[in-house]
Amino acid sequence: MHEFLLQLPKVELHLHIEGSLEPELMFELAKRNGIELPYATVKEAKAAYEFSDLQGFLNLYYQGMNVLRTEQDFYDLAIDYFQRARGEGVVHIDMHFDPQAHLQRGIPLEVVMAGLLRAKEEAEASLDLSVGMIMAFLRDRPVEEALRVLENAAPYWKFIDAIGLDSAERDNPPAKFQALFKRAKEIGLVRVAHAGEEGPADYIAEALDILDVQRIDHGVRCLESDIVVERLRESQIVLTVCPLSNVSLKVVDDLRNHPLPQLLKKGLKVTISSDDPAYFGGGLLANHLACADALGWDADVFRLLNRNAIEEAFTSDQRRKELMHRLESA
């Protein structure tokens, strides 16, 4: 199964590029930028990656990205992950990035975009890896700030495939961002949102009704509402489920008890992704291998998950056709 999963062309729709910052690169960038880290060694940093919930993780995630200062840093961050992912048989990545987390630290959007777009161009030109861009907004910050950031990003709208909504879900319902998502729709941007990770199934319905999203990131708590499950089944809205993330953040107690088999059985359009691979124990291949071990899935299940992801990926029709062909002959 390992060999099969390694060579299977894999697609991930849910990856926070700042969450791909491995401790080794964090130390390198800290040194380059003269920044002191709260850890003495890479080993110490890794030992700190034990989380009891989403907020506990977010605290370290925002702290870790403090080493990202220059265009070169953002380029290095992204190309490092792209190269690793390609080595694991990943052929497409839809990448979230968090402008507000950088703006707050005084890093201009131009710096972030220039580095990430340079890495994307290089991946597409020479790595046989296509990359989608999701500009994500932090739901634990005010909607007015998000609206300002979206307007100021006007020169980059043409490079963005969608806007997203992430960060602390509890007590930050989708409805809080109604005006932002309305504006994104006016601009002609596709919309996606994290919902039903730590928040209730109602948040999934709200994201569909009020934010008019075409994708739900996570969505595992949909199983708490038959009505929401039926809506997702009928509409075939894709769920970007992140198995190792869910275990790390205690959304599920053990991968063997993950709701993924139930979601599939109910006929939902499911995909798997790595979310924040540097913090949750590995990238897309590691997620595939862990599911094979814990859930006993065969090749057909993994083909289905990646077929779903290819159908929904932010890429050209030509690339989609090519990836589908490669998947079917794997």
Ligand SMILES: Nc1ncnc2[nH]cnc12
């Ligand atoms: N799993 C996650 N949930 C919400 N916001 C995030 N930002 C980065 N990873 C996240």
Ligand SMILES: [Zn+2]
């Ligand atoms: Zn996420």
